[in-house]
Amino acid sequence: MMKKRIAMIFVTIMLFTCSSLFAFAEESSFTVISPTITSSSSIVYSDNLLISIKVAQGKNLLINLYYYPETTYSSAGAIKSTGVLVSGPHSFTSNNQLNFFTTQVNDIKHGLYCLSIDTVDAKGVIIDSEKQYFLTKGKQDEAPATKLFDNEVSNAMQFFQNLFKNIFGN
Amino acid sequence: MNKNKLKDKVQSIVLVVLFFSTILLLYFLWEGSSIRSLSLPTDVLFPAETAAELPEISTLIEPCIVQVNFGSDSYTVFSANSNALWSSFIEDYNKFSKSENVFIEEITSQQWEESMKFKSIQYKFNYALPFSEYFESVGSSKVPQFDSIKSFSIIAYSLASKVSLFVYDSVTDKYYRLISEKDRTSLSAQIDALSEVSHEQYYPINSFFGVKNDTLLPFAVKTSLRSIPTESEMYNLDQHTLNTLAEDFYGESLDFIRKITEDDGSIIYMYGYGQKILRFQKDNMLEYKEELTASSYVETSYLDALSIANVFVATHGNWSSLEGDSIVPYLRSAEGFTSDKKTGYRFNFGLKQDNYPVFYEEGAPIVVEVFGSQVSYYKRQLFIPTSLGLEPSTLEIYPIMSVLPTQYLTIRKILYDSGVPVEGFTSDEVFNSIASHITGVDTCYFKKSGDGVNTMIPAWIVCFSNLDIFFDLYTGEYLGYSDDRRR
Numbered sequence: 070m071m072k073k074r075i076a077m078i079f080v081t082i083m084l085f086t087c088s089s090l091f092a093f094a095e096e097s098s099f100t101v102i103s104p105t106i107t108s109s110s111s112i113v114y115s116d117n118l119l120i121s122i123k124v125a126q127g128k129n130l131l132i133n134l135y136y137y138p139e140t141t142y143s144s145a146g147a148i149k150s151t152g153v154l155v156s157g158p159h160s161f162t163s164n165n166q167l168n169f170f171t172t173q174v175n176d177i178k179h180g181l182y183c184l185s186i187d188t189v190d191a192k193g194v195i196i197d198s199e200k201q202y203f204l205t206k207g208k209q210d211e212a213p214a215t216k217l218f219d220n221e222v223s224n225a226m227q228f229f230q231n232l233f234k235n236i237f238g239n
Numbered sequence: 240m241n242k243n244k245l246k247d248k249v250q251s252i253v254l255v256v257l258f259f260s261t262i263l264l265l266y267f268l269w270e271g272s273s274i275r276s277l278s279l280p281t282d283v284l285f286p287a288e289t290a291a292e293l294p295e296i297s298t299l300i301e302p303c304i305v306q307v308n309f310g311s312d313s314y315t316v317f318s319a320n321s322n323a324l325w326s327s328f329i330e331d332y333n334k335f336s337k338s339e340n341v342f343i344e345e346i347t348s349q350q351w352e353e354s355m356k357f358k359s360i361q362y363k364f365n366y367a368l369p370f371s372e373y374f375e376s377v378g379s380s381k382v383p384q385f386d387s388i389k390s391f392s393i394i395a396y397s398l399a400s401k402v403s404l405f406v407y408d409s410v411t412d413k414y415y416r417l418i419s420e421k422d423r424t425s426l427s428a429q430i431d432a433l434s435e436v437s438h439e440q441y442y443p444i445n446s447f448f449g450v451k452n453d454t455l456l457p458f459a460v461k462t463s464l465r466s467i468p469t470e471s472e473m474y475n476l477d478q479h480t481l482n483t484l485a486e487d488f489y490g491e492s493l494d495f496i497r498k499i500t501e502d503d504g505s506i507i508y509m510y511g512y513g514q515k516i517l518r519f520q521k522d523n524m525l526e527y528k529e530e531l532t533a534s535s536y537v538e539t540s541y542l543d544a545l546s547i548a549n550v551f552v553a554t555h556g557n558w559s560s561l562e563g564d565s566i567v568p569y570l571r572s573a574e575g576f577t578s579d580k581k582t583g584y585r586f587n588f589g590l591k592q593d594n595y596p597v598f599y600e601e602g603a604p605i606v607v608e609v610f611g612s613q614v615s616y617y618k619r620q621l622f623i624p625t626s627l628g629l630e631p632s633t634l635e636i637y638p639i640m641s642v643l644p645t646q647y648l649t650i651r652k653i654l655y656d657s658g659v660p661v662e663g664f665t666s667d668e669v670f671n672s673i674a675s676h677i678t679g680v681d682t683c684y685f686k687k688s689g690d691g692v693n694t695m696i697p698a699w700i701v702c703f704s705n706l707d708i709f710f711d712l713y714t715g716e717y718l719g720y721s722d723d724r725r726r
Contacts, residue, residue: 116313
């Protein structure tokens, strides 16, 4: 009985060790922090584009940013048009424990962009490639879409509050 | 007979004078009013030359930064010319305060944050200023509705509500919105005009490192800062000069003052059993302490206390250096303290070199404590440039977003030693915790302490809640830290 239990514990530990090893093996060599592209939104509201990528130690990356002035799609929905290189190629090698690659593109034209990140080995051969597409739009700077303050009501309320405060004191 | 009549008349006049004097003294005793209120104005007490060297209070008070959101996630920060922008804002506030219908409402921190996401301008101070007292002192109309705001450390304008000004009081941690019937300010046009001026692009820390922190970091800075050799204004002062300086504190005669020379060459002038102590630390600084006299305490407002400090510095060493070199002082930080349930103020004055703030590793250049109308503490350590400075470095500026990841272990040690909690075990967790604690980043001059270290070095200043850490602007190397804001 005791032997069985020890065997069970041993197997469980082995399973966890293996899964964590696999997790490390599949860990990406980089994380894109900016532009913020989530599964629900790939629109960036900005006139200036900051690119910030957190890079794991000992990795070589090749980073390019493409802009698509006119976008055409195939029947399957894939982008057919050719992108124009607006920033790059940036070669970045991460030597420290913590590494961030950062660059900025000011006064961008709004439209479709592609951030292309290639992982390169010591010989300069691309071993992995990732592309992130996103749209940029200008931010509306007029009055907020949803009213932050209800002026009229609060003004009237405040008027009476101030009036009563003046009469009766605080 | 005539003589007797004259005598009676004189006696009557003396009695009337005594009667009125008694009533006047009783009035002061009853009301607790200050005899000081009867004193002569500053320009009469001090000759014209001193008055000319007395900086206006309004020039000493300036925001540490002016933060502008141009909209579309485009930000910049003005720190070098914040005074000019603040003067312009005061004119706008004056127009705003003259509105017929003005209201005030308390808002939530979320409403504040949402408002600042729009095109906006924020004037941020390192200290809290009394709201009504300050704006009245700069010529604004009194608005009774605003009396409920005790103090402010940030004042802002946002296109989220064009008819409003936004106020943050760091003492009470409250947010307010001041509302007028229409936009009377030119701040919207000013923001547009500033966007046309050459400026550096800033981004929130969140965009660089993915941690929750809206503090802005510059992507790149252009500056011609160069190392500047300095010398203490106290360097090599002879005995005669020291005695003359001491006379400013003790009057014209030093007959009743004990003079002690310490082993390290420091000289102490002491009155009584230590009621007043003046110490000249050899070739370095001047420190003066006066025993608090709570019995003669007269309640003094914040700005009156600042005015007393201003006059005291002007008459005890001057606002220029002792050699007469011009320096540009500003109020760097201020905080209240209490003794016997009575309030005093501690003012730390900083200096600017070529519009950039100068920080010392230990202490502020000028510190004055005012308790009632009494100056209870005064410290002065000024380092004056001895030449225009070395040639500008040909090296490129080491970007701040590279400094932080390479120096995070040094930062962690300093924060840990100072009691700031840095969470996490892995390098990622520790770095994220540090990045989330940053409250400001700027360029400045830094002067390390120690004998023979007399150069002001161009530096990055990275601010945390209770201390500042400095890194070389061109190499990113750690230079030192200062927690003088707490002392």
